[in-house]
Amino acid sequence: MRRAERLFEIVQLVRGRRLSTAAWLAGRLEVSERTVYRDIVDLQSQGVPIEGEAGVGYRMRAGYDLPPMMFTSQEAQSLAAAVRLAQGWLDPALARQAEAALGKIMTVLPAAARVAAESIALYAPPVGNPATLDRLARLRESIEARVKLRIDYEDLKGSVTQRVIRPLGCFYWGKVWTLGAWCEAREDFRSFRVDRIRETEPLNERFHDEPGRTLADLFRKSEAEAEEYERCLRA
Numbered sequence: 001m002r003r004a005e006r007l008f009e010i011v012q013l014v015r016g017r018r019l020s021t022a023a024w025l026a027g028r029l030e031v032s033e034r035t036v037y038r039d040i041v042d043l044q045s046q047g048v049p050i051e052g053e054a055g056v057g058y059r060m061r062a063g064y065d066l067p068p069m070m071f072t073s074q075e076a077q078s079l080a081a082a083v084r085l086a087q088g089w090l091d092p093a094l095a096r097q098a099e100a101a102l103g104k105i106m107t108v109l110p111a112a113a114r115v116a117a118e119s120i121a122l123y124a125p126p127v128g129n130p131a132t133l134d135r136l137a138r139l140r141e142s143i144e145a146r147v148k149l150r151i152d153y154e155d156l157k158g159s160v161t162q163r164v165i166r167p168l169g170c171f172y173w174g175k176v177w178t179l180g181a182w183c184e185a186r187e188d189f190r191s192f193r194v195d196r197i198r199e200t201e202p203l204n205e206r207f208h209d210e211p212g213r214t215l216a217d218l219f220r221k222s223e224a225e226a227e228e229y230e231r232c233l234r235a
Helices: 003-015 022-029 033-045 073-087 092-108 111-119 130-145 215-234
Strands: 050-053 057-060 147-154 160-172 177-183 188-193 197-206
Touching (some): 003 022, 003 033, 033 050, 073 092, 073 111, 130 147, 130 160, 130 177, 160 215, 188 215
Antiparallel strands (some): 050 057, 160 177
16 A cells, blocks of 8 residues: 555544544554554644544544545445446435435546546346335335334235334345334334335334334344354254
């Protein structure tokens, strides 16, 4: 990594954390702590408002904005590839925003990086079901608004049941999207395949985080179940 790139990366790392030690920065950048100390002093002398000291840690003074972003050719290619891959599985509104964001990034890239990003030969033709993706958009909006939903859900046997849920997060598994939610009837977390949700009706009822019913709780439960499954396999 060139020194200019390393200095830029230090700024990015420090501004993204409450406190960054020299040891942590050195590990991320694969340089010595002495090099980090020297780079911090150089950045401070150039007016970058990094506060702190050796042996304690560093942080960025609030309100500091970076100049336009600089990406290497490889970073620009990865961004272009990620947007192309995602667009086929995002709902139309989010896919358009992803393309618009990439366009803004392209306009500030150096010519070589822009050419490299535009010429990367990775493509992802649209394969998502339009009806499923439209439903995904409605679910995403309900999650953001924290509004309870009444859904009609078809199970593997073709039976349709009606549920009232707190939508918490949408998860992509390579072929299908699922909705992670708290089910009011079951009083537990449930996972619903988005392509099996037949109808959605937002209710005039918002929900707030309650202990044991949050997205973080869902993640913890999933991790615990995965660990238990692995223990059973090893037994």
